[in-house]
Amino acid sequence: MKIxxxxxxTQLNQDSKLISIALVSESGAEFYVELTDTYSVESCSDFVIQHVLPQLDCLRYGQTLVEARVSLRRFLSGFDEELEVCSDAPNWDWDFFVDLVDVKHQPWPAQVMNQPTNLISLFSQINTEALEHIELRDLPHHALLDARVLAELFNTLVSQLKVSS
Structure with a gap:
């Protein structure tokens, strides 16, 4: 199953800190958390301060890093099938995911493939005719909403490819 x-x-550099993370499965199961103790506003870029931080709801979704690690493990253990983690920015997102899985202190989750699938590469292999019928909208810079958009785009493309074959 793709997830x-x-x-x-916080910013696009090697010192970047995780603010929020979301996973949306093909089946519709969702995981979303906003971290409350991994970053400070001062470490955020102006873009993040203007576009990302105003969308956060830490009272509803906030967790410490320790809590988020437990929550993520619990979410992943709810799947019986193998999980293929897909991202449109695996060079950034994958490292944050791996850190949250906490492989320094626990074994890798058995049902999760240990490398990401790059959605940009995957989408570039899809028939351009199928892409013509997709209206691409800007991602809202909110991890859960963006993950939902990626899942929806993938599912739409897969269904169009099935119809055209």
């Missing part, structure tokens, strides 16, 4: 990953983080 779509998206993250929001």
């Amino acid at each position: 779509f990953l998206d993250c929001e983080f």
